[in-house]
Amino acid sequence: MKKTTGLDRTVTRNWRPATQALRGGTWRSEHGETSESLYLTSGYTYDDAATVAARFAGEQPGMTYSRLQNPTVAMLEERIALMEGAEACRTQATGMAAMTAALLCQLSAGDHIVAAKAAFGSCRWLVDSLLPRFGIEGTVIDATDNAAWEAAIRPNTKVFFYETPANPTLEIVDMAFVSALAKAHGIVTVVDNAFCSPVIQRPLDFGADVVAYSATKFMDGQGRVMAGAVCGTAEFINDKLLPFQRNTGPNLAPFNAWVVLKGLETMDLRLRQQSANALEVGRFLETRVPKIMHPGLESHPQFALAQKQMTMPGAIFSIILDGGRAQAWALLDALQLIDISNNIGDTRSLMCHPATTTHHNVGPEGRAAMGVGDGMLRLNVGLEDPADLIEDLDQALTAAGL
Numbered sequence: 001m002k003k004t005t006g007l008d009r010t011v012t013r014n015w016r017p018a019t020q021a022l023r024g025g026t027w028r029s030e031h032g033e034t035s036e037s038l039y040l041t042s043g044y045t046y047d048d049a050a051t052v053a054a055r056f057a058g059e060q061p062g063m064t065y066s067r068l069q070n071p072t073v074a075m076l077e078e079r080i081a082l083m084e085g086a087e088a089c090r091t092q093a094t095g096m097a098a099m100t101a102a103l104l105c106q107l108s109a110g111d112h113i114v115a116a117k118a119a120f121g122s123c124r125w126l127v128d129s130l131l132p133r134f135g136i137e138g139t140v141i142d143a144t145d146n147a148a149w150e151a152a153i154r155p156n157t158k159v160f161f162y163e164t165p166a167n168p169t170l171e172i173v174d175m176a177f178v179s180a181l182a183k184a185h186g187i188v189t190v191v192d193n194a195f196c197s198p199v200i201q202r203p204l205d206f207g208a209d210v211v212a213y214s215a216t217k218f219m220d221g222q223g224r225v226m227a228g229a230v231c232g233t234a235e236f237i238n239d240k241l242l243p244f245q246r247n248t249g250p251n252l253a254p255f256n257a258w259v260v261l262k263g264l265e266t267m268d269l270r271l272r273q274q275s276a277n278a279l280e281v282g283r284f285l286e287t288r289v290p291k292i293m294h295p296g297l298e299s300h301p302q303f304a305l306a307q308k309q310m311t312m313p314g315a316i317f318s319i320i321l322d323g324g325r326a327q328a329w330a331l332l333d334a335l336q337l338i339d340i341s342n343n344i345g346d347t348r349s350l351m352c353h354p355a356t357t358t359h360h361n362v363g364p365e366g367r368a369a370m371g372v373g374d375g376m377l378r379l380n381v382g383l384e385d386p387a388d389l390i391e392d393l394d395q396a397l398t399a400a401g402l
């Protein structure tokens with residue numbers, strides 16, 4: 001029998017991800033509400049002193065303080081873990097809080113990390129600027145080059161860290177190869193899966209150990225709240241992440257967790273349609289721009305690998321214009337429907353110039369090394385009718401001289 005109320009609720013764990021997106025982790029109060037409850041409380045009360053003592057001693061399940069547990073947040077964490085195929089998940093206030101927690105909870109002075117050169121600007125800042133301040137050295141490599149991963153390993157290498165596809169170059173990392181290499185050397189692989197979500201790609205299925213998210217992106221999916229998540233084994237989450245998170249407090253607020261729960265209900269549907277729209281728009285742009293990096297187009301240098309790892313190409317891709325910043329800005333400024341925005345994962349189509357926004361802080365040399373040129377534009381394709389998006393791009397390309 002299905003039981004969704006009380007601390008002893010039974011949860012079915014073998015549904016497919018699209019079902020888990022609606023049902024996973026459901027934890028109803030005694031009122032039997034259909035939609036998840038929003039528990040805006042920082043503290044909890046107890047019927048007697050023995051109960052609170054038992055909870056603090058870990059002898060009885062239940063809440064004690066919302067930095068440690070919150071029912072709305074717990075529902076989201078269980079739902080994400082079920083969709084991801086992970087034993088456990090914990091959520092954070094933002095994607096960057098998730099990345100920081102996933103790395104700092106397991107690294108110590110004297111350790112070494114190997115990370116992908118092509119990455120979200122703040123993820124590069126963690127590796128290049130934050131970790132070295134605490135005696136953790138990093139080596140950044142061309143993550144599409146399998147031999148480069150192997151060559152970068154040192155006796156003290158503890159973590160491999162990468163995104164696939166990478167933001168905003170759309171380069172793909174061979175997850176099965178890199179995970180197997182890591183395992184052979186006792187290295188923990190952390191994958192930032194923001195561009196995909198578990199609907200498109202589940203890194204644990206390819207041998208990764210930890211998956212970290214900006215849930216701000218496709219999980220909320222509608223540009224409303226910031227959120228992050230880290231998934232892994234129960235051992236990693238309980239022994240490494242939880243002591244760090246409970247004592248440093250980068251937690252996700254219950255209201256934001258509730259919004260993301262609502263977002264997950266439609267994530268599968270949204271991503272299928274956005275991915276189909278992005279393919280249609282990409283096929284049009286391919287006929288008009290000198291270069292496009294789209295995991296769903298055969299012109300992508302790693303098309304076969306993308307097909308192997310991703311169930312669909314996703315909603316995000318980049319185009320590269322020959323006319324540098326002036327032409328990229330001319331195209332952006334001519335848009336009438338698509339918004340200029342550095343966000344991604346929204347149901348609205350958004351375009352941005354990474355060199356002057358998300359990757360501004362990486363600096364000109366860093367950008368050149370990771371292949372983010374001044375002529376690059378990144379597009380997040382939303383749920384609008386693709387014919388309208390193509391019409392808008394058509395007139396903007398013409399205005400930019402293409």
Ligand SMILES: *Cc1c(COP(=O)(O)O)cnc(C)c1O
Pocket residue numbers: 094095096097099120122123163167192194195213214215216217226227228344
């Ligand atoms: C957006 C993003 C992040 C950071 O997430 P926030 O929720 O903005 O903190 C990290 N990695 C990638 C790949 C992203 O796209």
